[in-house]
Amino acid sequence: MAGMPIVNRVEAARFPAFPVGGAAGASLKPEHLAAIHADPAPVGFFEIHAENYMGAGGPPHAALAAIRERWPVSLHGVCMSIGGPQPLDKDHLKRFKSLVDRYEPALVSEHLAWSTHETTYFNDLLPLPYTPATLDRVAEHIEEMQEAIGRPILLENPSTYVVFKESMLAETEFLRALVRRTGCGLLLDVNNVFVSATNHGYSALEYLADFPLEHVGEIHLAGHAEQEDDEGALLLIDSHDGPVTDAVWKLYEIVIGRRGPIPTLVEWDSDIPGWPVLKAEAQAAQEILDRHAVSQIRGAAHG
Amino acid sequence: MAELVVSMAKRRLGGLAYAAAFTPPLLDPEVEEPGLIAGPNGKAAKKRYNVYRNNVTVSLINALADTFPATQRIVGEEFFRAMARIHVRQSPPASPLLFEYGRGFADFIEGFEHARALPYLADVARMERVWLDAYHAADAAPLKPDALASIPPERLGQATFAAHPAARVVRSRFPAVTIFALNRQDGPVGRLETAEPEDGLVTRPQLEVFVRRLPPGGAVFLESLMAGKPLGKAVAVALEDDERFDPAANIAGMLEAGAFTAVAVSEGGRR
Numbered sequence: 001m002a003g004m005p006i007v008n009r010v011e012a013a014r015f016p017a018f019p020v021g022g023a024a025g026a027s028l029k030p031e032h033l034a035a036i037h038a039d040p041a042p043v044g045f046f047e048i049h050a051e052n053y054m055g056a057g058g059p060p061h062a063a064l065a066a067i068r069e070r071w072p073v074s075l076h077g078v079c080m081s082i083g084g085p086q087p088l089d090k091d092h093l094k095r096f097k098s099l100v101d102r103y104e105p106a107l108v109s110e111h112l113a114w115s116t117h118e119t120t121y122f123n124d125l126l127p128l129p130y131t132p133a134t135l136d137r138v139a140e141h142i143e144e145m146q147e148a149i150g151r152p153i154l155l156e157n158p159s160t161y162v163v164f165k166e167s168m169l170a171e172t173e174f175l176r177a178l179v180r181r182t183g184c185g186l187l188l189d190v191n192n193v194f195v196s197a198t199n200h201g202y203s204a205l206e207y208l209a210d211f212p213l214e215h216v217g218e219i220h221l222a223g224h225a226e227q228e229d230d231e232g233a234l235l236l237i238d239s240h241d242g243p244v245t246d247a248v249w250k251l252y253e254i255v256i257g258r259r260g261p262i263p264t265l266v267e268w269d270s271d272i273p274g275w276p277v278l279k280a281e282a283q284a285a286q287e288i289l290d291r292h293a294v295s296q297i298r299g300a301a302h303g
Numbered sequence: 304m305a306e307l308v309v310s311m312a313k314r315r316l317g318g319l320a321y322a323a324a325f326t327p328p329l330l331d332p333e334v335e336e337p338g339l340i341a342g343p344n345g346k347a348a349k350k351r352y353n354v355y356r357n358n359v360t361v362s363l364i365n366a367l368a369d370t371f372p373a374t375q376r377i378v379g380e381e382f383f384r385a386m387a388r389i390h391v392r393q394s395p396p397a398s399p400l401l402f403e404y405g406r407g408f409a410d411f412i413e414g415f416e417h418a419r420a421l422p423y424l425a426d427v428a429r430m431e432r433v434w435l436d437a438y439h440a441a442d443a444a445p446l447k448p449d450a451l452a453s454i455p456p457e458r459l460g461q462a463t464f465a466a467h468p469a470a471r472v473v474r475s476r477f478p479a480v481t482i483f484a485l486n487r488q489d490g491p492v493g494r495l496e497t498a499e500p501e502d503g504l505v506t507r508p509q510l511e512v513f514v515r516r517l518p519p520g521g522a523v524f525l526e527s528l529m530a531g532k533p534l535g536k537a538v539a540v541a542l543e544d545d546e547r548f549d550p551a552a553n554i555a556g557m558l559e560a561g562a563f564t565a566v567a568v569s570e571g572g573r574r
Contacts, residue, residue: 054400055439056468059510079399085319092399117322121396122329123366124358126322129339133318161351162340166318199351201343227354230347237354 018072020045020106022261022293024286025074026278027268033063035275042275043282045106047074047265053103054095068103074218074265075105079121082141082155083128084114093148100149107218107263109154109187110145112138112175129164130174142182154185154217159192159224159238161199171196172210179215186212188262189220190252191244195236199229204251213259221252221285222267241270243281253288260296261289328352329359330392363391366401367408370435373486374412374428377421386415402439405432423477430483430503433471434514437507440469445508445561451554458568460535464528465565469507472522472529476500480516508561515560520548525557533569 023044028036036042046067053060067073077096080088100108113125128134146152155178157171169177175186188211197204223242229235244252244266256262266281321339328334336352367387368375375383390411396404409432412418413425445467454462473479478495480503485492502522505514517525524541528534534554541548557563 051399051401055402057442058437058439058469058507060439061442062510081399085322089399114322116399117326119397120326121399122326122359123362123396123399123401124355126325126355129318129321131318134321137319161354162348163343164321164339165341165345166321166339199343228350229342230350231342235351235354 015068015104017104018045018106020072020074020263022263022289023072024264024266024282024289025072026266026282028064028067028073029268029272029278030060030063031272032275032278033067037066039275039279042071043279044286045072045074045263045265047076047107047267050075050077050096050099051079053099064103072106073103074107074109074263075099075103077108077110077153078125079115079123080110080141080145081114081116082110082145083112083126083134083138083158084116085134085137086117088141088144089116093145096145097149100151107154108149108151109156109218111156111158112178113158125158127158127160127162127164130167130169130171132168135169135174135177139178139181142178142184146182146184152182152184154187155179156187156189156220157192157196157211159189159195159199159236161235161237163200170210172207172212176212179212185217186215187218187220188213188216188255189222190255191220191222191224191248191267192238194245194248194251195224195238198234198236204247205254208251208255213255216255216259216262219252219255219262219264220267221248221264221281222269224248239270240267242268243277244284249284249288252285256288256292261293264289329356330395332356360388360391363395363404364388366396366404367391370402370405371408371428371431373431373483374424376486376492377424377427377482378418382417386412386418389415402435408432423475423479423482426473426475426477426479427483427486429475430473430479430505430514431487433473433505434512437469437471437505437512440467440507443468443564445506446558446563446566448555448558450558450566454566454568460533460538462534462566462568463531464534464563465567466529467506467508467562467564469505469512470525470529470560470562471505472517472525473503473505474522475502479503480514483514504557504560504562506560506562513560515556518547518549518553518556520545521553521556524548524553525562528557528563 025045025047026043028046028048053064111125115122193204193207197207221244222240225237225239227235227237264285268278324337324339328336336349340348342348342351364384364387394407409425409428412428418424478497478499478501480501502517503514504517520541523544524537527537527540538550
């Protein structure tokens, strides 16, 4: 894996600096490319999983460049393993930086999770205990990544299925401390909030009330699936394989009502529907964003 | 207040062993779920932990299915997934780039006793792995068809070539190219009309990946050129390999396929 070719250093912006504020976007899926380019008004931005574009060349880069010519792109890392105890992969940092340089993304994000241990990559977002020791380690990793790519990242709250007996800090407290220490922003995944709250038996509203919304630079919405835990209680799975549920839309509306418009992505990664279905989900988010943008302007004018 | 709690706790705990404790059962169903986790209020977490087991195993099997669609089509989904599950547990990825995963899969298939009835299966998997390498390889302009026209005929034998980043030769004792092609198209799989060994050349001159069958001696010829041997030497080695080797047809074929990006003539020669 060492020696992945690094793309040419960029001297000047090669792509337009499209604004992403107040926009709703969608996951970019190769099967939608033709429909997107044929659509006169698709969505506000597209988000890609960084690792899918870490090859040297070929169709992925050609497709992404054609998208980036016309729309803003959000670069979402899935496997930096920021939440793991071991040092970050230096080659992976270099590859990530080369993508940031090459595509000038409007947003850059990663997860509060880990996926690599020793040399094995597990391809899942694994959970971590929230302790002073892990806080120190994760903060170091975020600083290292931000240093490497030359800009702050947004860190996403995870969906989890288990808790660690040794955890001592609330997730919101952990995230707030990371923001304070590293200057990173947050990516609030509302579906993850709902999934974790259900799985661990706490109130999603209380979690959101304690979430530092002022640091949120992007929101994720997605569908989840239902299973049962060891005692037959409802266990939600962050499956990204269906439409956003009503409960998640309600929580989203509350967040936007409180904070005003925030760039919002609808994720769909499995059982991917036709483009019109995914677009309709993004449009539903856009309507909520627009409604609150208007009420914010009115509020400002009247206040 | 929170800061005080944090600084008090810091003195008590190291707490970075969680990854070492969490990972061993992920790919080994024989290992019990780790003791450091629980459900809410100390509830049992076996099924909860199994969500991670399932995510890891299924997503990696899916990654192999994405990379090896013809292999899956030949053996059927159920067989493929059972075979892939064993491989995933034995050889999980060592890189977060999933399009790099599966380099050991063809060798694994070759040694997989339940696949012995399909001796060509490993070569089809090899072809598929090379196909994906070509797909993600660096972009480069291939040599033009008339690239050799400017080289004086008496110097052609000394010409050396730079391989295109996407170009690969795959050799098989079976009709692997034909079987690969039959199982990578969308329509129904046609009849296999050959049992002859086939060597393949995989290239990606622009954005589309091409797989073609090489004529007799062609694989040895291209492998020599890709290793930097001069054209004259490559022709001699190919003729030794197979007396039917046709230099002119093979040179035209490799240029048409886009297997090389540059040609050079040593000893004061020019391009």
